[in-house]
Amino acid sequence: GALVSMAGRLMRRWCPSLLQDLHFPVVQLHMSRTAMRASEKDFENAVNQLKLLKKDPGNEVKLKLYALYKQATEGPCNTPKPGMLDFINKTKWDAWSALGSLPKETARQNYVDLVSSLSPSSESSSQIKPAAADEKLPESENVVVTSEGGITKIMLNRPTKRNAITTSMYKEIIHALKVASTDNSTITVITGSGDYYSSGNDLTNFTAVPPGEIEESAKNAGILLRDFVNSFIDFPKPLIAVVNGPAVGIVVTILGLFDVVYASDRATFHTPFSELGQSPEGCSSYTFPKIMGPTKAAEMLLFGKKLTAREACAQGLVTEVFPESTFQKEVWTRLKAYAKLPPNSLRISKELIRSTEKEKLHAINAEECTVLQGRWLSEECMSAILNFISRKSKL
Numbered sequence: 524g525a526l527v528s529m530a531g532r533l534m535r536r537w538c539p540s541l542l543q544d545l546h547f548p549v550v551q552l553h554m555s556r557t558a559m560r561a562s563e564k565d566f567e568n569a570v571n572q573l574k575l576l577k578k579d580p581g582n583e584v585k586l587k588l589y590a591l592y593k594q595a596t597e598g599p600c601n602t603p604k605p606g607m608l609d610f611i612n613k614t615k616w617d618a619w620s621a622l623g624s625l626p627k628e629t630a631r632q633n634y635v636d637l638v639s640s641l642s643p644s645s646e647s648s649s650q651i652k653p654a655a656a657d658e659k660l661p662e663s664e665n666v667v668v669t670s671e672g673g674i675t676k677i678m679l680n681r682p683t684k685r686n687a688i689t690t691s692m693y694k695e696i697i698h699a700l701k702v703a704s705t706d707n708s709t710i711t712v713i714t715g716s717g718d719y720y721s722s723g724n725d726l727t728n729f730t731a732v733p734p735g736e737i738e739e740s741a742k743n744a745g746i747l748l749r750d751f752v753n754s755f756i757d758f759p760k761p762l763i764a765v766v767n768g769p770a771v772g773i774v775v776t777i778l779g780l781f782d783v784v785y786a787s788d789r790a791t792f793h794t795p796f797s798e799l800g801q802s803p804e805g806c807s808s809y810t811f812p813k814i815m816g817p818t819k820a821a822e823m824l825l826f827g828k829k830l831t832a833r834e835a836c837a838q839g840l841v842t843e844v845f846p847e848s849t850f851q852k853e854v855w856t857r858l859k860a861y862a863k864l865p866p867n868s869l870r871i872s873k874e875l876i877r878s879t880e881k882e883k884l885h886a887i888n889a890e891e892c893t894v895l896q897g898r899w900l901s902e903e904c905m906s907a908i909l910n911f912i913s914r915k916s917k918l
């Protein structure tokens with residue numbers, strides 16, 4: 524105990540030197556610029572952007588940046604572990620080593636994402652604005668955003684297509700979450716209109732691609748998906764899914780990133796990736812085994828087992844199930860009460876609950892998107908999508 528407390532005191536005393544040390548990667552990056560590949564341009568920009576930061580991001584973030592930088596430029600940590608009393612170098616080594624075999628490209632991307640989350644616009648939005656009059660946010664036809672009584676509601680509104688998510692809807696949801704993260708609401712809710720919560724990715728997103736542009740299109744879809752999932756990972760306020768009916772694919776996988784999930788007893792939860800020649804996304808390859816255990820997760824993610832709302836609740840994916848007849852009334856009564864809680868307290872508590880996982884989730888998201896990008900170009904996936912379009916297959 525005495526040793527630990529002495530170590531703590533020393534660590535605090537040595538903190539300034541830790542901060543100075545962590546500037547080292549910036550200098551080294553410029554020396555090794557010639558070794559960069561094309562996609563490293565963003566990385567270089569991020570390093571420059573970091574130098575413009577007005578606010579010190581704190582030791583924890585600097586340590587993450589250090590580790591990501593080392594992983595991105597040198598790969599996995601294989602240098603000898605510094606001695607117990609070499610606190611600073613040991614802390615840095617631990618952070619780098621914790622990234623395990625994270626691919627260099629993913630580390631680079633995570634570095635860029637982390638720096639962009641520290642940009643001046645994020646800095647200025649770290650505080651909730653004081654309560655103001657309820658406001659109506661700009662609406663689009665397929666994603667309807669309203670804000671009232673401390674609740675921002677993002678409603679998927681394409682019921683004739685079972686609320687399938689088009690490319691522009693992904694962008695609209697990203698935008699809606701960005702606005703909601705700094706508006707005067709306390710909580711944010713995502714729900715669907717009509718009978719379905721959502722049938723997931725619109726399978727025609729991939730069919731209007733001219734020949735010769737398929738690879739480029741898969742790459743763009745990978746970037747869009749990564750940004751979409753990142754906006755859930757980083758969302759700072761309580762995020763609640765009101766699952767009004769069946770849910771398929773991406774809208775199921777991202778549930779592991781929500782704080783609370785309420786479901787009607789009519790809802791089902793289906794992730795038919797293998798059937799579609801695809802692979803899990805939305806960080807579900809990590810969150811599902813963590814939430815429900817690896818064998819239950821495998822049944823869903825590998826074999827596409829569809830869960831009822833009650834089964835999903837028993838597995839921990841859903842918080843509570845309500846009878847369809849009283850679902851809307853009960854859920855919204857509860858949410859209205861939650862929205863009266865102190866917003867800053869909710870935000871700070873969410874940060875405590877989620878912050879330790881954030882970096883890992885970003886890494887998993889990037890990896891899942893890379894894998895999925897490859898899957899979209901596969902024969903298995905293309906023929907599954909063609910089957911759906913030509914109505915030979917339905918889930």
Ligand SMILES: CCCC/C=C/CC(=O)SCCNC(=O)CCNC(=O)[C@H](O)C(C)(C)COP(=O)(O)OP(=O)(O)OC[C@H]1O[C@@H](n2cnc3c(N)ncnc32)[C@H](O)[C@@H]1OP(=O)(O)O
Pocket residue numbers: 683684685687688722723724725726727728744745747748771772773774795796799801804911916917918
């Ligand atoms: C860029 C990021 C990519 C992220 C990747 C995410 C992966 C996933 O989300 S995988 C999941 C993809 N979703 C599906 O495979 C669902 C496919 N849909 C169905 O199997 C069925 O439509 C249904 C079981 C959801 C509903 O069946 P139901 O009999 O009630 O209705 P339908 O007559 O089939 O559909 C009505 C209407 O809606 C269109 N539609 C439904 N789902 C989709 C969809 N996912 N993509 C595109 N269109 C969809 C369906 O074609 C019908 O349209 P028409 O009335 O014009 O024929």
